[in-house]
Amino acid sequence: MTDGPLRVAGDLEEDLDIAHTLHELIQAQADRTPEAIAVESGSQRIRYRELDLAARGFARALAERGVGARSPVGVWCDRGPNLLVALLGVLHAGAAFVPLDPDLPPARVRTMLAEARAGHCVVDVSPCGPVDGLDVEVIAVTGDAGDPLTVPVDPDDLVSIYYTSGSTGKPKGVANPHRGWVNRMRWMQQRHQLRPGEGVLHKTVLSFDDSAVELFWPLIVGGRVVMLERGLHRDPRAIARAATAHEVSVLQFVPSMLSLFLEEVAGSPPPTLRTVISSGEALRPELVRRFHEVFLDTDCSLHNQWGPTEASIDATIHTCSPEDAALPVIPIGRPLTNYRVHVLDESGMPVPPGVEGELYVGGVGLARCYWNDPAKTAEAFLPDPAVPGERLYRTGDRAVHGPDGAIIFLGRRDHQVKIRGNRVELGEIERTLVTHTDVTDAVVTVFEAQPGDKQLLGYVVGHGGTVDTEAVRHFLIERLPGYMLPARLIVLSELPLTASGKVDRNRLPAPSTEVAATGRPPRGESELLVAEAWGQFLPATDAEADFFELGGHSLLATRVISVLRRALNLDLPLVLLFDNPTIAGLALAVERELLSEHQGAPDE
Missing domain, CATH: 3.40.50.980 (Rossmann fold)
Structure with missing residues (x-):
């Protein structure tokens, strides 16, 4: 450098x-x-x-x-x-x-x-x-x-x-x-000005670092931590109801959940909400447009924040205006107080505006190290030549400076991806796959089944060209968190290679949109209704196929239940699909909910 x-x-x-x-x-x-x-x-x-x-x-x-x-x-x-x-x-x-x-x-x-x-x-x-x-x-x-x-x-x-x-x-x-986390919480107060008694909803799972802001920031300034009921963090309706019932002022979302939340509150946004923070994934311009439509004539503002865990959760902020909806990419903005952010080329030189470089972060928010891993620490945390005695964290993120100096995020330089806001190294999944006795080689990629819906796709090679994908899937379930599980496993006789012997990801076959039905087709009014909602997101030809084994996840489950709620004008709980993950099972559960609703209705 x-x-x-x-x-x-x-x-x-x-x-x-x-x-x-x-x-x-x-x-x-x-x-x-x-x-x-x-x-x-x-x-x-x-x-x-x-x-x-x-x-x-x-x-x-x-x-x-x-x-x-x-x-x-x-x-x-x-x-x-x-x-x-x-x-x-x-x-x-x-x-x-x-x-x-x-x-x-x-x-x-x-x-x-x-x-x-x-x-x-x-x-x-x-x-x-x-x-x-x-x-x-x-x-x-x-x-x-x-x-x-x-x-x-x-x-x-x-x-x-x-x-x-x-x-x-x-x-x-x-x-x-x-020290870094105190700076982060102090900055939150400096920027977002939580008032005594105001509520921040804690809905983020503990292992996602944004949860720390929800838990600790309110408590240093006299605010309230409002705990969302267990199991409801995937349900935008439950989040909206809690925000209204507990007079919440601040909410944090990954963009994919923010989209579902805006669908839910359109026409009646929580009245006390005045700060919405988006982080964890790229914020799309159309989502900014939708936010300002839903919160028109309110004092609620939307902030796009970016940063790695290595920099005390976030390192930059951009407050989104209605005009930002016309931008091709929403900026991640400018550094938080006591942070330094650089966009450098491969030789460590600063790049001019409009030229792509890599993001480096410095300042009081930097982590001390990777715990018990001095080699990886030395590789990622480098001396800062501009500030003697200080360090820079090399993020691996690509970015440019916009004409006004704000930073625009462009993606990753490596095989790290974000799945529903969670940081995932594809290599960790690949190495877990090859520890299965039936798998000799593996590669994992990302595909978008629908715009904005990133899913993991695993390609595996087995002894003699065969692999029991069901056994491998259960092997992964026992070892990896849900967001790191491939939606599909595709068996290949061998992985395509480049001339230099590396895996040629461009030659990996695209996943088929057709799924072999091993059960029966949906039948009857209830199953056909569920299949219609289900089929907007996943194949719906097999009434006994498992939603999650077809590539479903929590956000898609939310969308399916939202479609059914609107179709039936019935307040179906999101957990219904998690407990009944087939078309046949969900249809029976919906029938029970309808019967319960009918029996509980007052006589006219």
Whole structure:
């Protein structure tokens, strides 16, 4: 890289008073407003004083079970009041939390805890999954207050270790210090100005780093964390109802879910909502247009934020105007306070406006390292030649400067992709595939079954040219999170290669749109109605085919249920499709809902 000055997009430096730990700020807020509501979960309300005492009491219990300062501790809890008690208890014990998605298969949880070298894992009273084989000490969080404890730690000590998909076949642990996260939360307040008592909806799964903003930002400024009921984060109707019922002011979405939310609230947006944040995926201009149509004549604004976990969740922001809908690409904007963002060429030189380069991020928000992986840390975190003693994170994202200096995201330089907002290294899926005894070679690609609906496609080669794809699929389900599962597995006799011996992805066969029916076609009024809705998104010729094995996922399930809701004028729960994932089964479930609705209707 060059030793000369670098072109920086909107470099902002300001004293945001960040020489604190995250839990220290939340405890200080509890001291200021002990009787204010900190958490709402259904009909339950928890005051700041109660949350603070429960968290510090749980810290005592953790210390008594051997949790030491600066040690990693797994947290495998679903949404609910005990989640914040668990997270803040770990921090008050001086440790760093390792967030674990409630839906993760136990094998994946074991892998992540082993990679983190964690000796303990906190679970809810009703655990998310079997805990007997986790090979760590399991501690249930009850919320009972013991003698309060806070172990002193430094702002440069770790607050969390978030595991993201890794190209080597193992997840990467991004180790973030308190100082960077405090800067991030302070910036959120500087920019979005949450008022005391206002609500932020916590709906994002814990292992997705945006969840930290929903959980911690409100608590340092006297706001409310509104917990969406478990299992409803995929349901835009449930999100809209919670936002209205709990008078929520701020919502975060990945664009694919924002689209469904806008469909749901068109004509009656939540009245107290004034800030919507989009992140995790590219925000499309047509979605910006739709947002401003739905929120016309309101004070609600839309912000496009971008950034990797390695930079304390987000690093840039662009506030979207109605005029942005005419742009070919929505900018990701300019850096947050105390961040530096560079667009550099392959030799490390800054590029002029309009010329493509790679994004590098510097500043106080950078992670300390990849946990227990010094080689990968040295590869990704480089010395910043413009600021002696500081570092830059090489993101692997392609970008250009627009004419006004704002940054425009262009995509990836490698095989990392975003699936419904989740970062996925295709190499990790490929390496998992080839550990199956029947698979000798594999490659994974991305295709769009419909515009904006990115899905994973796996190509596998087996002994003698045959592979039991059903067995391989179940093998993956036991080892990978749902968003990393290929929608389809295609068996090849061999992978096409380039002249240099690399896989030629351009010559991989396109997936067939036809699916062999092994069951029977839909029949009867109910099945045909479900098949019509189902068929807008997936093949609907087999009444007994599994929705998820056909390539369905949570967002497509939401769309199918939304179509049925409109067709029947019936408030069908989203979980209906997850519990009944065939046309035949869903049709029976819909009939039961209709009967229940009819029986519950008042006599005229």
